[in-house]
Amino acid sequence: MRRVSPSINSAVINTARPIDFVFENKKYSGFDGDSLASALSANGLKVFSKSYKYARPRGVMAPYADEPNALVSLEKKGIYTPNAKATQVELYQGLNASAPTLNPDLIGKIKPLFKVFHKFMPAGFYYKTFMQPKKLWMFYERLLRSFAGISKSPVDLDSEHYDHTHHNCDVLIVGAGIAGLTASLELAKTNKKILLVDERPQLGGTSYEYPDDLVGETNQILHIKNIISQLEAHSNVTILSRTTAFAFHDENNVVANELRQDHLTPSVRNKKISRQRLHKIKAKHVLLTTGASERPIAFDNNDLPGIMLSSAGLSLLNKFSVLCGENVVIFTNNDSGYTTANYFAKYADNICLIDVRNKSSRVALSSKVKLYSNSAIINANGKDSVKSVTISELDSSSNLTDNRQTIVADAVLISGGFNPIVHLDCHTGSNPVWDDNLVAFAPILDKPCRSGAGALTGYIYAQDASDNASEQANNIISGSTTKLLASENYLNTVQFFNVPGFGKKQFIDMQNDVTTNDIELAIRENYKCIEHIKRYTALGFGTDQGKTSNVLGVAIAAQSQKLKMNEVGTTTFRPAYTPVAFGALAGQHVNDLFDPQRFTPMQPSHVNNKAVFETVGQWMRPWYFPQNGENMDKAVLIECAQTRNSLGVIDASTLGKIEIHGPDAREFLNRVYSNNWTKLPVGVCRYGLMLDENGMIMDDGVTACIKEDHFVMTTTTGGAARVYQWLELWLQTEWPELKVFLSSVTDHFSTTAVVGPNSRKLMESICSDIDFSQEDFPFMHWRDGTVCGVKARVMRISFSGELAYEINVQSNYGRYIWDKVIASGNKWGIVQYGTESMHVLRAEKGYIIAGQDTDGSVTPYDADLGWAVSKNKSFSFLGNRSLYRSDTSRTDRKQLVGILTEDKKLVLAEGAQMLNSTEDNKMLGHITSSYYSPTLKRSIAMGLVRDGLNRKGDKIVVSTAKGDKVNATIGSYVFFDPKGLKMNGNK
């Protein structure tokens, strides 16, 4: 391989600007405009990778996005990119690339072993051999992965950023080859808003590979350059290059990814703009001009480096001025082989053209080319690259004859016909149909507001593609339709996919090492459907998704089952057309912007007071307050003890709050809660239990009656949005007759809860217009008043079992009240506590947390909360009927009980399994909450146990993470102050 003098017309390289780069730690030089594949080829590199299963050497095979072999890893650390196709990588100064095959030491040791294995590694080999014993699979897989020509996954955080944008346009044109450009110009003349996207760095598609293809009298490249300059004058046309439309969703929603800076040296990339941008495009009409890609013809040893698609050879030659060999053999079943031969005749001396057909070509052949008609390559010879090919003459029915000869070759270019790039049309469920005339699977383009033109629909030559694109563009303008597919096969392609094998491997899918034999074996083993064949053999898997191999695979499957191509059909085409970086899909929804964070008004105080935070839903809540660098366990000991003995304060602002207004508010509560609200007077609060229609606990909270027609409901912190949605659903869909209005006021009020025996004294010191005596302000009542000069609603409710008051004020006074409470509470040694101490305090009292102690399978009876189910309500409240189902009314369901370990210091793991005894492995249930209780000076736990309520006093065992089993006893889940004396301030 060598560089030749660039063609004036079609070369995209600039020889005046050399570029240095590194591949596999070795320095190379190329030119501006080169792809990594072309630059390495110009440096004589033929072997790019080792194959997945057999570790065979592989070289560049395809021109662009269809490349199966030449995968590379780019750069290191935060800009590391795995599995880039060398044919698509644009060279830049300092590019650092490496081959993905790993660990040469290992390969040295194991490769000989694998050579012995080759014969025994047919399709399904992994399933058959490595799945037993199952434990070894992990080992085998890691071993095999180290051979695979696939990059390691990135381990460092991506240091670049990505973004998304939206487009609304009249016509989206996908593909800026001759057809796409022609149609764009035609449509640009109207006032329609046009968006043209193309994956390549330069517009023109494959024009650069076939520059001598004329439009009128003009060379194709000059023609497209003329169109591009005309398009620049139209402000209604937007052109995005380096932008791959990779997914086509319903109703003409197309997603495209633009590589904005991948082609630039990392140090000069603009940090202020994104590396890649995802374009979400909604188009009134989509015109697909995605072109066609070449497929090979299979023969023995067809994977040797130096054997490639003729379009790959032309891409190297005409775009990048790289001649891939001096002795070039071209193997074809269509006229394009003649075109290829003519281009190579300009540079190489020995050119042989092997044509399987007996009819004459419409393309005149250069006299320098030696033509072998009625012939086929049956074998390639060579070790690390192709050295010669054996050809055989064919008889009149295309069978091999004994007339054979060997031809010297250092480059073999194959054209087995062209596959329309149908992928996008198929993403919305339109399967392509085999067209006997085009000898290819053709798009059906049957969805509304969608059409296609150019090589996609069979118009291969520039002039035909151009005419067809004009016609289709005018159809879009006039709203009419005309025939879709070309009625003529302009290349005279014949159906010829492979030659009979001679005992060597004949590869269909290079990336997954799938051979013709593998496909035949899969069929013999009854994997006959193409989707099954795919999964049994791995045909069409991987980063290229079988772009060069799928049609050949279908053909082999059809031949060996004596079926027509359409009877086999294709596998399903799914997004993405080519791999897309996760970063591009995530866009700016990363780090701080991944999910909103919510803070209470007291947040700055919490930060000042050294809070450690935990995330609850979207809220950032103080978890614990280490005052002298102590760990969580120590902090919790101090916080709990001080709260139980004197005074604590917690920020409860995150609890969901929903205002319920209207004359039917009370009836509404009766319907959505399991308990009864008929008699709750103004000024009083009540605990409410909310069930889903299946009778399972979904949320709980305290609701206060403010006025006859006004209630305030609280929900769990994490359940607020779901509960609000749930209430709205029933009001709007099932009970529109109820006069009720809901509004979410979670953010409107902040809540400071003062907790502990001295809380009454504290309240009396900061609020003079409420009488806090037990008689005037009993438990579960609320009062309006003024706290530190701020209008407040004070509720006497408790989630700790202590005497406690919750001060609700308008949010913007939240921090003021919080700070005042702490300042006033200092004389009682007030302690701030977080969610961890809150959990311990509530668990000591046996207060459940919906979502932790319940999991959607727990009824009120299972949770021993039967007292909160009212049986004398006129309306059958949500979930009521389900409580009478045969399964929910069983008495031996898993029920919530307390679990006390024999070893008082041992804190069980939440989720730990419970068993009857060390001998009996039948699972009884699991631990839902588990803490060390500073008050009781021992561990406590709650858990769901089969028939638990009837088993209080029973001894069981609980498994630990280490695999030990420890003794424990079932009991009540109220561990502390079961008579509830403390919440009235009594000891």
Place this chain on the structure above:
Amino acid sequence: MSYLEEEDYSYAGEALIARPSIPEEVSDEDWGDYLFMRKNPKGKHIEQWQHSSGCRKFFVVERSTIDNTIYSSHKMCETQNRLNNEKS
């Protein structure tokens, strides 16, 4: 409906599933049907949607589960008659 709209709207289950007016009179099996059995058709499906990032109204949409074609959309109140007929 495409992902563009799905950022504003959210799916809220099959529509026109009437809650039995006296649940206690319904057999376990019928109650189970009401709770769990859904049509899951290939083709036209009558669904509830909510304008969750907007006015929060629930409404009814006839949508194709094959290609997301929207055949019609209705306010919740427009479906009440049909619902009542099915109940009785």
